[in-house]
Amino acid sequence: xxPVFISIAFVLGFLVRQISLPPLVGFLAAGFALHALGFxxxxxxxxxxxxxxxxxxxxxGLKLQLKSLAKPEVWAGSSLHMLITVVVFGTGLLxxxxxxxxxxxxxxxxxxxxxxxxxxxSSTVFAVKILEEKxxxxxxxxxxxxGILIMxxxxxxxxxxxxxxxxxSAWALLVPLALWGLRPLLYRLAxxxxxxxxxxxxxxxxxxxVGAAGFELVGLKADLGALVLGVLMAGHEKSSEMAxxxxxxxxxxxxxxxxxxxLSGAPSLAALGVAALLVMVVPLKVALFFTLLTRFxxxxxxxxxxxxxxxxxxxxxxxVAAVGAGNGWLGPEWLVIIAVALAISFVIASxxxxxxxxxxxxYRESLRRFETATRHPDDQPIDTGDxxxxxxxxxxxxxxxxxxxxxxxxxxVIGFDFNADKVRMHQNAGRRVLYGDxxxxxxxxxxxxxxxxxxxxxxxxxxKHVSNLHIARQMIEKGFRGTLAATAHFDDQVxxxxxxxxxxxxxxxxxxxxxxxxxxxxxxxxxxxxxx
Numbered sequence: 001x002x003p004v005f006i007s008i009a010f011v012l013g014f015l016v017r018q019i020s021l022p023p024l025v026g027f028l029a030a031g032f033a034l035h036a037l038g039f040x041x042x043x044x045x046x047x048x049x050x051x052x053x054x055x056x057x058x059x060x061g062l063k064l065q066l067k068s069l070a071k072p073e074v075w076a077g078s079s080l081h082m083l084i085t086v087v088v089f090g091t092g093l094l095x096x097x098x099x100x101x102x103x104x105x106x107x108x109x110x111x112x113x114x115x116x117x118x119x120x121x122s123s124t125v126f127a128v129k130i131l132e133e134k135x136x137x138x139x140x141x142x143x144x145x146x147g148i149l150i151m152x153x154x155x156x157x158x159x160x161x162x163x164x165x166x167x168x169s170a171w172a173l174l175v176p177l178a179l180w181g182l183r184p185l186l187y188r189l190a191x192x193x194x195x196x197x198x199x200x201x202x203x204x205x206x207x208x209x210v211g212a213a214g215f216e217l218v219g220l221k222a223d224l225g226a227l228v229l230g231v232l233m234a235g236h237e238k239s240s241e242m243a244x245x246x247x248x249x250x251x252x253x254x255x256x257x258x259x260x261x262x263l264s265g266a267p268s269l270a271a272l273g274v275a276a277l278l279v280m281v282v283p284l285k286v287a288l289f290f291t292l293l294t295r296f297x298x299x300x301x302x303x304x305x306x307x308x309x310x311x312x313x314x315x316x317x318x319x320v321a322a323v324g325a326g327n328g329w330l331g332p333e334w335l336v337i338i339a340v341a342l343a344i345s346f347v348i349a350s351x352x353x354x355x356x357x358x359x360x361x362x363y364r365e366s367l368r369r370f371e372t373a374t375r376h377p378d379d380q381p382i383d384t385g386d387x388x389x390x391x392x393x394x395x396x397x398x399x400x401x402x403x404x405x406x407x408x409x410x411x412x413v414i415g416f417d418f419n420a421d422k423v424r425m426h427q428n429a430g431r432r433v434l435y436g437d438x439x440x441x442x443x444x445x446x447x448x449x450x451x452x453x454x455x456x457x458x459x460x461x462x463x464k465h466v467s468n469l470h471i472a473r474q475m476i477e478k479g480f481r482g483t484l485a486a487t488a489h490f491d492d493q494v495x496x497x498x499x500x501x502x503x504x505x506x507x508x509x510x511x512x513x514x515x516x517x518x519x520x521x522x523x524x525x526x527x528x529x530x531x532x
Contacts (some may be wrong), residue, residue: 005045008033009255010530021350024258025343028380031262041263048256051208053163053319054226055250060124060153061230062243063146068118073296073376074147081148081288082120082155089116089281101335102270111329112354113216118338120323121156121279121314122285124149124348125254130309130353134464137420139437140376141306144154148310157224158274164325175218183232190238199238204232207246252444254315259316261339271333275340278313286311290370297376300367301440305356307500312345315339327442357439382436382447387414388455392438393462394426397487397508401459402431438471444478458485461500465493469500 012033013028069075091520093112097104107115127145128137186206193199193374207226233239267275286307293303321338324330352359361369385392389405391398394417407411411432418424418437426433436443458475460468468486475484485504488494497505 001065002039004039005259006032007031009259013255020354022129022346024125024254025330025346027258028262028339028343031259031339032254032266033262034259035263035266035291039263040459041260043262045256045263048253048365048487049260052250052253052255052257054212054223055207055246055253056124057153057157057223058203058211059228059246059321060150061135061232062239064231064234065450066148066231068143068147071144071147072524073293074145075151077144077289077296078148078151079256079290081285081292082117084153084287084288085120086116087112088284091121092281099211101274103287103331103337106331109376112321114324114329115338116333117159118317118324119313119341120285121152121317121320122149122310123312123314123316123342123346126312126349127309127314130350132467135355136305136418139305139439140298140420141302141304141309143204143420144298144302147287147308148306149176152314153227153316156320157173157221157227159320160221160223160323163327175220176217179228179232186210187236190233190236193238195241199242199248203242204249205244221428257315257318261335266317267336267340268333272340274335277346278337279344279348281314282311282348288364292296294370294372297372297374300364300380301360303370304367306351306354306355306361308359309381310340311352312349313342315342318342327477354373382434384414384434384447387412387432388459389413389459390455391415392432393417393460393468394422395461395463398459398461399431401428401461402433405457406431438474446475455480456482458482458484460484465489465496469493472500472502 009027009030013023014026016026016029017023031357038386090112093104093107093115094109097112099105101455127149131137131139131142137146189200189202193202204212206229211227211229212222213225215228216222219487232241236242286424289307289310290303294300294304297307317338318335323331325332325335381477389409389412391402391405393414394402394415398415398417402413402415413432414440415426415431415433416436417433418435419427420435423433435445438444458480462468462469462471465488468488472484472486483504484502485506486497486502487506487508488497489508491507494505494507
């Protein structure tokens with residue numbers, strides 16, 4: 001990539017990051033700036049963009065749990081939302097065309113449907129980033145939002161496959177059989193690749209050679225091959241490690257994709273006006289998501305937070321528009337319009353997601369009127385029985401604390417976690433662990449009042465400091481009289497927890513090192529050895 005491209009992309013990406021926006025907004029702006037300066041993309045940048053999209057789909061496949069897509073709120077919610085959005089937005093685009101507005105007048109029914117289809121997607125990159133930063137990927141609203149995004153991604157890949165305009169070869173019929181035979185071989189190779197650079201190269205081999213090139217060889221879309229091979233490898237124990245290995249390369253190549261979009265043309269004043277008009281209908285997408293999710297028995301908070309994480313346009317919408325422009329169906333100006341609308345939607349959605357809990361707190365009573373009379377299975381009342389010691393966050397640290405305290409105090413210990421799979425794992429291991437998200441204001445209403453009054457000790461072991469701090473403040477405000485302990489990663493976080501009223505706050509890394517040294521010292525003492 002040209003040094004000028006790197007410099008401008010970095011500077012603008014860095015600047016938007018300082019105001020808590022995704023760097024890709026800056027990358028789009030960099031593309032527009034480079035176009036204004038007279039630069040062109042070229043084959044190298046286009047290849048980089050194509051690799052970014054392919055690796056994005058492969059990474060999505062690696063994280064895909066097919067059983068999560070079988071839930072009605074995911075497959076039906078995403079399908080209904082896309083269908084309604086395409087019909088409503090498509091009709092609106094046609095009406096604007098009949099009114100003679102610029103750019104809309106050239107849209108006939110098929111093109112209006114294509115543009116509406118592109119606008120029906122929400123950004124996977126944005127949602128994953130927001131949910132990861134807030135530590136809510138495993139929360140109910142996070143799991144539902146990711147499931148909906150994956151369903152949208154599948155729709156996009158199917159469109160990309162059909163858009164080739166050619167029929168697969170007869171060899172494509174053998175793809176399922178070939179994949180069934182390849183799976184054991186690929187798993188054995190992954191086992192023997194270790195954890196270093198060879199695993200990274202193996203991941204690229206599976207995504208780009210076996211997946212993309214293999215599917216192209218039989219007349220199928222390369223992007224579909226990358227997604228399918230990602231799903232194929234998702235069951236391997238190294239799938240998450242492979243995704244982490246690819247993360248840097250994927251993000252780097254996606255920079256090329258966003259630059260190519262910006263380089264496709266600078267927006268005119270009329271295009272900016274159309275983009276602003278498109279952004280004005282984003283609240284309709286959010287309202288539709290909220291309505292559908294509450295109809296599927298999710299609580300108002302889960303529905304609101306999940307909907308807000310989807311409150312934007314998508315990079316996949318750009319990909320759909322790029323295919324339309326490349327095939328001559330759409331004018332190149334629509335690619336620029338959707339790119340600008342995407343960037344503006346990110347600017348608006350970012351602070352909305354940051355303030356999501358505050359918004360729910362303010363409009364809680366009004367939003368809860370949309371809830372159904374029956375609750376989703378994951379939102380039932382929580383009965384803690386006679387437990388008086390609670391541990392929030394059942395990761396490795398929380399699990400060790402649970403096992404130690406149960407050995408000392410018996411079955412008066414109970415654990416909570418908002419990862420349903422982790423809860424089932426602990427329950428199968430005989431631990432008393434319940435599903436629940438203590439950062440949710442409604443969580444405390446679901447816990448029986450008697451158990452909260454008799455609790456003697458609560459330990460906060462969630463991975464995100466902001467979550468531990470939030471729970472501590474909620475418990476103190478509700479009059480918790482027992483002992484409150486929490487973990488942290490840095491000394492300033494320890495001090496912040498103590499100022500909030502936590503009785504015992506521990507620096508995780510310091511305590512781990514101390515525990516390690518004490519463990520080794522005990523072993524040496526038992527062996528009668530000395531280092532003096």
